[in-house]
Amino acid sequence: MRLAILWHFHQPIYRKPGTHEFVLPWVNYHLKNYHQMLRLAEETGYPCTFNLVPCLLDQILDYREGRAVDPIQAALEKDPGALTEAELSFLRPFVPGETDPAKIQTGALRRFLSPIDALPPTREGLLEKQKSVLHGLLDEFRKSGEEGRVELTATPYYHPLTPLLFDVRSAFGHILPREPFHHPEDGRRHLDRARSRFLEVFGFPPAGLWPSEGAVSKDVTKAAAAAGFPFAVTDENVLWKSLNVAPRSGLLSAPYRSEGLPVFFRDRILSDLIGFEYNRWNPVDAASDLVRRIAERRTARPDDVLVLALDGENHWDFYPENGVSFLRAFYEKILRTEGIEPSFIGDIVSHGNGPLKDIDLVPGTWLGSFAKWIGHPAKNEAWDILSRAREACGPVEEIMIAEGSDWFWWRGEEHPEFFVLFQEYIAAAYTARGLPVPAEALPGGGRG
DSSP states (O other), rough: EEEEEEEEEEOOOOBEEEEEBSSOOOHHHHHHHHHHHHHHHHHHHHEEEEEHHHHHHHHHHHTTTOEEEEEHEEEEEEEEGGGOOOHHOOOOOOSSTTTOHHHHHHHHHHHHOTTOOOSSHHHHHHHHHHHHHHHHHHHHHHHHHHHSSEEEEETTTTBBBBHHHOOOGGGSSSSSSSOOOOOOOHHHHHHHHHHHHHHHHSOOOOOOBOOGGHHHHHHHHHOOOOOOHOOOOEHHHHHHHHHHHHHGGGGGSSOOOEETEEEEOHHHHHHIIIIIIOOOOOOOHHHHHHHHHOOOOOOOOOEEEEEEESSSSSSGGGGGGGGHHHHHHHHHHTSSSTTTEOOOHHHHHOSSOOEEEEOOOBBBBBBSSSSSTTSHEEEHHHHHHHHHHHHHHSSOOHHHHTBBHHHEEEEEEEEHHHHHHHHHHHHHHHHHTTOOOOOSTTTTTTTO
């Protein structure tokens, strides 16, 4: 059995429009995880596929090149004796319960670094380590990708729900927004720009595509093939809906072909165990259980392909040692397991066992449906705001940013700051066109 693992790295745009002022720290915070995941792959020799979203690359470069204005990073760097109460309030969530300013700052700094490194004991040493990780990160990914130790893939530029850009009616079965969003040219632009930006940053094209939120449709696979992506990966539920069958493991045995593009379907159960379950286990026991489950699939399907694909950053906070001990144990155990061949996804395409079966792809996401992003009244309202702005302003950069999936994920739920940032980009789109900004794009506009 050939086993491929894709780790997805993504953060949406956190800069305020027209500035490099970051309103949230999560790009900077997750640098530790991007660094850690590459280090573990290199250390163990495990052939991971890493998916890097272009808008994340842009923001990493903002930090690396000194453009980012981040009040939390400024508080980490400031003399602890001079920290204001407001600055301490930025850092306290990273070290709850601590009261001493110097310990709050040092404790927060340690949270911004991975335990895979031997962390220095002093504030100065920690800051130097943080700087070293930032400045070396993208070059290390480039070198490892060039030398074939890891495989690098990409996502449409600003992480949109690409099928819904082609036609919002792709979310059939949901209550749809009033406005009929239909801009296939925007979907193609996100794909084309993603590939060109990736090539610009790394010097080689992406090996394949993890569509934003695993969201696919026939429109998306056709456009991805035309843009030069060699394959795409999505969720197994899309396969079951497309074939109109109950889940059967044997049908996951190989990639299919949609509109000329090879498409892999991830094993949802195993992917979700890593994402949502194993953080509660002893790390070595969790690694052993995952290897056992993979080996059971190999016994049933020895000549098959098995793909795991999931978030590679957010859940490590909930694992002991930030997931280092679990991942190290898993990689080492699976590399010693007979009959399992860890593989890059692109190599599976290149060395397949014959022609692929064509599939009439039904639109879907890594969750199966689009329910997390559309159908709720507040989410539909955001789509209507975007649709009206797109018709008025055209495909300006601010509209492309507002097409990102995260604004819709969080709409009507926690983290209202996402909707505020969405509104600011909508407002900036109108301003860029010299048009009056409607009330719905101003803070307090919309239903909140």
